[in-house]
Every structure is written in structure tokens, then in C-alpha cells.
Amino acid sequence: MTKPPPDPSVDLGPLDSFIAFHLRMAQETALRAFITSSSQPDFRPGRFATLMIIRLNPGLSQIDVCRAIGRDKSTISPLITALEKEGLILRESSAKDRRSVTLKLTPAGEKALDALLPLVEGHDQRLDAIVGDAKPELIALLKKLTAGLS
Amino acid sequence: MTKPPPDPSVDLGPLDSFIAFHLRMAQETALRAFITSSSQPDFRPGRFATLMIIRLNPGLSQIDVCRAIGRDKSTISPLITALEKEGLILRESSAKDRRSVTLKLTPAGEKALDALLPLVEGHDQRLDAIVGDAKPELIALLKKLTAGLS
């Protein structure tokens, strides 16, 4: 059976006034909606975010990517390896620090990212439509939470 | 190595204006902060939410719990089994529908939940302090997202 939709008829008590609870519900629901709507089996938010960050910050290292998206280096390693195998990114060892690598997109990577962008934008427009004018404030609050809890 | 803190110096481009991205960052950060601060190995948000919902809605079935927290029944089953084994909840088969069970807390379950509550409240007060007056609006927006995407 599939995951049932949330049922507001149940009394949530204090849960209903917890930011953390609603944060989780919204995030999970949004992720699920995204996966369903994209229907691209090989396409997960982490892939997109990584490609985008590399495009915008060519030459950064893996550890920089980790910091940007808040993951450990061991989490990023296999993803980077996969993207390289698929010919979407290039790794060169850094001249300055030979422990680290510099990352950039290949032309194929640029193309792949361009193809994904409308998909992601389409999804986020659904979210935009739901929150309406409050979007800037919502994003500001979410950023404050992320920063304030780090 | 540990997960590094988010680094705002990286250019996120369009990512920075995606609700979904910040939703994910905030939720993950909040979860991590919660686990760190509670430092109760056996205590995870899902356990707390389940106990609380059963307290407030005694007599509901497992499928009702699933709907309330947006999980599949196969996800809830082992959790309910564990809570019963620990003597925190009681299951009786429903008189009305013998396929389903009715759930309620035992006295030990009430006590366990009471012990957990301050921990959870303490954590959410951290979030409250960060968002300040905007809390009601934030929760309203998150609920709208959850409802609108279901």
C-alpha cells in the first residue's frame, strides 16, 4: 500500500505547535511530490544541487561542496565519482593543494543540468504558488533556522 | 569526520531561491540539533509523535496513526510492536472491526511520554527563539505546503 495522505482530523496536541514537526511533514511531502512529478528515476535533489553548485562555483573542491549542502565528505564521494563516470563533471587535482581536487562541469554536464532545470523550477513553482507572497519571508525564516542551529 | 556546518560563502544561484532546498536544509539541521541535544539514544522523533498521538486519541488504530504522521502502515508496524514490548502501549482488537486494533497508553507509557515532553519542548523552544513572532505564520505556511502537495 502507498503512504496515505496526512489526516488533519486526528488531534495532534502539542505536536501541532512544534515547528520541527511541521518542518518534517512539509519537507517529506515536498520531496515525495518532487520525485513523483519528475518521474526521472535517476534524478534526485542531491544530484541537481551538486551539479548546480559546481556550475556556479567552478574550481571548488569536494569539501567545499560538502559545506555548501551540509553533508559529510563520505556522502559526497560516491556521488562525485558517479557524476564523473557519467561524463558530467571533470576533476583535476588542485595545483595549490595536492590533497584536493577542483571540480567543474563538462559540456555534457552543462547540458544535463540545463535539461534538469525546468523540471526543478516547475516543482518549485508549485511550492511558490502555495505560499504566494509569503515566499521571501518563508525562505528567510528557513535560512534563519538553518543558520541558528548550526 | 563530522558533518561540516553550512557555508554561506558558496554561490547557490537558483538553489538559493528554491523553497524545497531551504526546507530540506532547515529540516535536516533541526533534526540533527535535536538528536544531539536530546542525547537519548533510544529516543527518536517518530517515537515521541506516535506516543503523543495515541495519548491524545486513545482508541485509534494503526492506520489512523499512519495517516496522522504520513507514513505507510509497514513503517509503523515494527514501532508499535516495540512500544508494546516495552510496556508503553496497549493493543486490543477492535470490537467493531476485527481487522484493526485500538491503541492506548499504559501508565508506564504516560510516564515515559511525560518524561520526554520537556526534552522536546526544550528543543522546539530553541526553534521558537530563532523565528520569534513569525512562528504562527511559519507554521501556517508549512501546513499549507503539506496540505497543498498531498
Added chain:
DNA sequence: TATTGTTATACTCTATAACTATA
């Protein structure tokens, strides 16, 4: 036929720890 609950299984995401190589 549909639903409640269980179970087996698998998948995704994540981190820790131990390692190499460099700094």
C-alpha cells in the same frame, strides 16, 4: 473486492572509522 496489520525485503540517505596522501 477492499482494508488492517505483519513480514520479508530492498532502497536511499546518511555518518563513523580507518586509511592514503598530502599539508
Added chain:
DNA sequence: TATAGTTATAGAGTATAACAATA
């Protein structure tokens, strides 16, 4: 000593599918 990256491994958390019992 500390950091960048790899790899092996393990642990949450989740769902799908098949099933039994019941509706």
C-alpha cells in the same frame, strides 16, 4: 597533527509486495 578524499560498513527511515484475516 590536521585535512582532502576513498572505502568499508552500519544504521535510520522508508516503501513495495505478498500474505492472512476480516469486511
